[in-house]
Amino acid sequence: MGQLSFLPEIDRKATEAAVKDALDDYRMKKFLIASSDDREASIIAGYSNMPRGGKVSDQTAEIAVHNVDKQAKRKAYCERIERVVKWMPRMERFLIEERYMTREHDYITDQHVYNHVFQPPISEGKYSKIRWKAFYRLALDLNLVVESSEEEEEEEEFDEGAT
Numbered sequence: 001m002g003q004l005s006f007l008p009e010i011d012r013k014a015t016e017a018a019v020k021d022a023l024d025d026y027r028m029k030k031f032l033i034a035s036s037d038d039r040e041a042s043i044i045a046g047y048s049n050m051p052r053g054g055k056v057s058d059q060t061a062e063i064a065v066h067n068v069d070k071q072a073k074r075k076a077y078c079e080r081i082e083r084v085v086k087w088m089p090r091m092e093r094f095l096i097e098e099r100y101m102t103r104e105h106d107y108i109t110d111q112h113v114y115n116h117v118f119q120p121p122i123s124e125g126k127y128s129k130i131r132w133k134a135f136y137r138l139a140l141d142l143n144l145v146v147e148s149s150e151e152e153e154e155e156e157e158f159d160e161g162a163t
Contacts, residue, residue, distance in 0.1 A: 014146035029074040092134035
């Protein structure tokens, strides 16, 4: 059954996947900011008998600009996500920070979060609702909302009519 609204239908699975990818990028960029993945200038000059054509290159300056720009983009991306999360309601913020913005992300499950991290523990259903609201806010701010295509909606209506 279709939504009776002027707002487009949202492909929830694809939107959740896009937000998870963005949070993976966040963790990687945060790691790279901390580990400072900078290029270094070559100390030994390369020999070439090709004429240079009058172009003078300052390798050290180019590398410095690249490193600063790259780090600035990473920082801006991380700060944007942190800003959105900071303004979320307390439960949504807590869930995102404890489940997706931690270094131990790969070792923490949703079940662990709703059974052990939330105090008092919450149900799986309530956890899913809170997570979807948080993901939806992130998706809106990061322009990651994936709309359902009309073909998918027609297939769903056909499937419903076949039963």
